[in-house]
Amino acid sequence: MMLFQRSTAQLVATVVIVVFMSLILLYQARERGPMWNSSRFPNASRPKDRLFVDITNNTLGFEKILVVGMPSRTDRRDGMTLQAALSNMEIEFIDSSDGTDIPDKALPNMDGHERLPGPVIGSWRGHVNAIREVVRRNLTSALIMEDDTDWDIRVRQQLQNFARSSRALTQPLQGYARSYGDPTYGLPPGQKDTHSPLPSLPELVIKDMDHLPITTDPKISPYGDDWDVLWLGHCGQLLPKLDDKNVPKGRVVQQNDETAAQRRYLHSVLKPFQYVEEYPDHARVVHHVQDGVCSLAYAVSQRGARSMLYEIGMKNFNAAFDLLLHWACSGENGRDYHRCLTVQPPLIQHHRPAGPKSAQSDISGHGEGMNEKPHTEEIRWSVRMNAEVLMVGGTDYVDQYPDE
Numbered sequence: 001m002m003l004f005q006r007s008t009a010q011l012v013a014t015v016v017i018v019v020f021m022s023l024i025l026l027y028q029a030r031e032r033g034p035m036w037n038s039s040r041f042p043n044a045s046r047p048k049d050r051l052f053v054d055i056t057n058n059t060l061g062f063e064k065i066l067v068v069g070m071p072s073r074t075d076r077r078d079g080m081t082l083q084a085a086l087s088n089m090e091i092e093f094i095d096s097s098d099g100t101d102i103p104d105k106a107l108p109n110m111d112g113h114e115r116l117p118g119p120v121i122g123s124w125r126g127h128v129n130a131i132r133e134v135v136r137r138n139l140t141s142a143l144i145m146e147d148d149t150d151w152d153i154r155v156r157q158q159l160q161n162f163a164r165s166s167r168a169l170t171q172p173l174q175g176y177a178r179s180y181g182d183p184t185y186g187l188p189p190g191q192k193d194t195h196s197p198l199p200s201l202p203e204l205v206i207k208d209m210d211h212l213p214i215t216t217d218p219k220i221s222p223y224g225d226d227w228d229v230l231w232l233g234h235c236g237q238l239l240p241k242l243d244d245k246n247v248p249k250g251r252v253v254q255q256n257d258e259t260a261a262q263r264r265y266l267h268s269v270l271k272p273f274q275y276v277e278e279y280p281d282h283a284r285v286v287h288h289v290q291d292g293v294c295s296l297a298y299a300v301s302q303r304g305a306r307s308m309l310y311e312i313g314m315k316n317f318n319a320a321f322d323l324l325l326h327w328a329c330s331g332e333n334g335r336d337y338h339r340c341l342t343v344q345p346p347l348i349q350h351h352r353p354a355g356p357k358s359a360q361s362d363i364s365g366h367g368e369g370m371n372e373k374p375h376t377e378e379i380r381w382s383v384r385m386n387a388e389v390l391m392v393g394g395t396d397y398v399d400q401y402p403d404e
Ligand SMILES: *[C@@H]1O[C@H](CO)[C@@H](O)[C@H](O)[C@H]1NC(C)=O
Pocket: 043, 210
């Protein structure tokens, strides 16, 4: 009798567990949606939602544009003011300093390291001031730029293509709550996808802007609702490592982007320069941040600004700002992983005015001698280099990097 009761109870328990497990698996399958297969996506037309159109507004689809630099560099503020006016952009200046005004006490130092060089401190403070302002004013997003940068006359067109790519990589597929065009996206950092083998690299690369996955329209930002940082201006980015435990691996490649200079004009501080090795001329590649240098321009969402204020402003200040940003993106050196996207070639780059090379940076030496010809690195129809054409309403633009 006792034996019979025991086995009945066991049977009932087993049935309950089996039913429960099946329900969980069924629910997970529904939530995860279909597996990635680029041929599955029909020709997707350009997005038509209102937010997408906002990318053409005076703040490029962000809530504000903040420009970081030292107030004493009036030359740079003059240049930025004119560029912004010629581009129909509203900007606000945020002060950085030479670092001498910031006492040791104000520098988070968790391991007793030596005080970093003054210009590194001043630049870090300028960026953190901008990020703090985004948090304090509760801005939904802001583009933060350094004051010696420049961009293409066609920046709005470029940003719309960037937004289509960032949506493809980070917005849920239409009709699914937690399924993404990039199967390596959406899992909590560090958690390996155990349900399916990781697709090989060719399957993780969307090679054609006409076949982007159809995703849910974002509600907060034209660039998608699930990003922390968009690193749009830099002097080098590595492609995501396939064995990295944090960084999602998906990429979107826009072929034949005439606004991208040919590879022979491009350079990278980070070696190897994988982009020029792997992609043809005029390809524009959007991917997650693995390792980047030079914080020339980046956007933060409100969520991203709060995280960066914490990770970069409040944790151990033991490296230059761009290195801290890289660590907070890829989740290294005591910083947590965050969702950061970038683009190669970059959309915003250094402008180098004519004059003594020593004037080009307040952080590191740029050598002796004169820079004879002003130029903006890697940008074809630079706004600064076309200022004279734009001011008289011309359209015969100077192409700094013509095709050969
Ligand atoms: C879909 O794209 C292919 C190649 O990209 C093109 O040949 C075809 O005409 C497109 N179809 C539609 C309906 O746009």
